[in-house]
Amino acid sequence: MACADERLLVSRALDPSQGTRTTPRDMVDLLRLIWTDQAGPAAACERVRAVMARQLARHRIASGFRLPVRVAAKSGSLVGVIRNEIGVISFPDGRRYAAAVFTRSRPGSDDAAISRAIGTVAARAVAALQETGA
Numbered sequence: 225m226a227c228a229d230e231r232l233l234v235s236r237a238l239d240p241s242q243g244t245r246t247t248p249r250d251m252v253d254l255l256r257l258i259w260t261d262q263a264g265p266a267a268a269c270e271r272v273r274a275v276m277a278r279q280l281a282r283h284r285i286a287s288g289f290r291l292p293v294r295v296a297a298k299s300g301s302l303v304g305v306i307r308n309e310i311g312v313i314s315f316p317d318g319r320r321y322a323a324a325v326f327t328r329s330r331p332g333s334d335d336a337a338i339s340r341a342i343g344t345v346a347a348r349a350v351a352a353l354q355e356t357g358a
């Protein structure tokens with residue numbers, strides 16, 4: 225099994241130079257464009273926001289926040305090694321924060337712990353932005 229895990233870690237699927245890729249910054253920029261109707265037609269942006277708001281998985285970014293804070297998010301995973309999530313965190317007073325947390329781990333890592341860490345990191349980043357008045 226260890227040999228298969230090592231081959232997985234060097235596979236083309238996990239090599240950013242071999243396929244499509246993005247960065248957390250790019251994803252936050254995309255979220256800003258979607259939330260301001262600049263990524264495409266307003267109706268299309270609204271549809272994306274609505275779909276993201278209905279995400280059933282609440283174990284990543286959303287785990288770092290409690291009601292009445294709302295989180296609209298989209299998760300992405302690849303073969304138990306990549307666990308990413310992007311989302312917009314909306315507060316009742318109208319403040320919104322876009323977040324993108326990208327992770328990479330070894331095969332067999334504790335998925336639940338990594339998912340919780342994604343929520344913790346997002347919550348800490350938003351708290352830091354709030355402290356600076358952003």
